[in-house]
Amino acid sequence: MIELTKDYIDKFRNIIDQKDEVQAKELLQELHPADIAELYKEVDLKEAIFLYLLLDGEKAADVLMELDDDERHKLLKELPNEVIAKQFVDNMETDDAVDLMRELDEERQEEILSHIQDVEQAGDIVDLLKYDEDSAGGLMGTEMIVVNENWSMPRCIDEMRLQAEEVDEIYYVYVVDDDERMKGVLPLKRLITSPSVSKIKHVMKKEPIVVHVDDSVEEVVTTIEKYDLVALPVVDSIGRLVGRITIDDVMDEVREQHEREYQLASGISKDVETSDNVFMQTAARLPWLLIGMIGGLGNSVILGGFEASFASNPKMALFIPLIGGTGGNVGIQSSAIVVQGLANNTLKPDNIVSQLGKELVVSLINASIISLVVFIYNFFMLGDAGITASVSLSLFAVVLFASIFGTIVPVTLSKLKIDPALATGPFITITNDIIGMMIYMFVTSALT
Known part of the structure; x- marks a missing residue:
């Protein structure tokens, strides 16, 4: 090099x-x-x-x-x-x-x-x-080695030599019938070790793993990953072999998909590169920044409605960053796990309720520990029973809400055919910040 x-x-x-x-x-x-x-x-x-x-x-x-x-x-x-x-x-x-x-x-x-x-x-x-x-x-691509199930080994080898001129990498030999329907895969080891008089159909691996032309890229990636394949045959609606997908094509798609999801989660609405001009980068970043600004203005309106509470108890203001930051972090954690599950197909419609239940248990444990730690700190450092209780209760409620919200939103977006990666970014953070602030203000006003 x-x-x-x-x-x-x-x-x-x-x-x-x-x-x-x-x-x-x-x-x-x-x-x-x-x-x-x-x-x-x-x-x-x-x-x-x-x-x-x-x-x-x-x-x-x-x-x-x-x-x-x-x-x-x-x-x-x-x-x-x-x-x-x-x-x-x-x-x-x-x-x-x-x-x-x-x-x-x-x-x-x-x-x-x-x-x-x-x-x-x-x-x-x-x-x-x-x-x-x-x-x-x-x-998919159409370059591949295809043999007929009724051919003998010598003919198969002769045909492979001819077809190999058009193929850069030979991963598998695909077997079809007289109507071009996919019947099996012929591993190269069997080709070498099987008697020359054998017909292909007697030595091939039957019931091959395939994908259909209309299957999504996500389904292709999951299949290749699940079965540790380096290439995957593609068939049409009646089972005819029409192409193959190789691992390098899949890796390129996975990389591009991860880049898109990372940018979405970071609040970048379009796929941009460092080499893109100023206008393109601005157009990709500005929408979520404006939404974030609106969320911040919404928070200021909420806080302005409790001006009297702040005047009578200034210590309330000390915990605003804690409430907002904790809610945002918890929501992003929950949504990230769900988005990952949706992406790799480990989270399916029939186990969404189970995931919600699991998330509820996890959030109860996290909320209890976080609120207890804050309660102990405030009890000894502030000596204000009202603020101590209100902050701990608010944190408990905010963590619960953020966890459930962070789980439900990506599932809902997925059902609406919207990229659920959108849920792991500013959308969750802004929403949790506003709701968290409302919870904190109402609880604190009621207890102080």
Whole structure:
């Protein structure tokens, strides 16, 4: 692995300035596609295009898929459709080609498809573009090794040799019947150890694990994780084998999903990168900041209604941060556990009531311990029985409410087809802050 130091990058820039294609090609040959993608971050767009046109087709395609979305979009915008078709799409597996095509408008898609030399590949791409990008069909590729259950071992091996030319990685050999319906999986070990006279159907593993084209990405991820698979066959509504999903595609999806959920939980409404411009970053952050501001103004209205109580007992103000902070933290903890359960399918509709019961027990224990600790502290430090009792009771009620609220909200959002990750962010914090403050004010007013 070559380290992209400042001197190394400056050396590349000098070669680009001199238009020395021979030396540039030699240096590019030494670099892994991921390193070239890193290098492109350090050069401007014209320099990147100069280097890109020097790469051979397969490496150029690999580098393109390693680039960040924004950098790839800028590069594609400057390149002719014919170059995109012949240098990139022709050298990509269908799933990567479809991901690339989805970034372009329909007019450019049609133009690029018209330049693809392999008509069968172009047809596969058109078919895959019809699927929802968040479904198994939108994630799969069509490159795979497929054999017929009635073939003999020698024929199977001959066919595998022919098909392997189109497949980068061979994880499994899939077995179908005469109607292309999925029948089983042929492990490579059985292929090697079974007698050559055996038919495939006698040595294959039957009842293979599959997903359907309309299954969600979350279902695909759960299946691969549950059964420790590196690739997963995809079938249509009548059981015909139409594609496969590999572990690298799933990991990319998981990473992107986690990034989206983390940003949602942090109060960022859109998917943004550090490289995005000021306007995009502002537009992504501002909505929840404004909602938070409204929540803060709501709190000030609530507190203003108890101005007389503060005047008669100023010590009440000391515990406002404690009430608000504790409620927000408890709510985020509860919602985070539920969101995780919904994401990995360990929390299902039939055990939601059980989860609510468990959360109630946990919150009762936590509320009891927290309120007791605060009671002991206030009893010895303040010597004010009214404040001591009101703060402890308020904390107990706030923790209970925040726990139940933090459990119910993500479940409700999920049923409404809204990303439940939204519940782990400012929404829970703001709501718990307002409700917690109301509880504290009413309890304190009643006891002091």
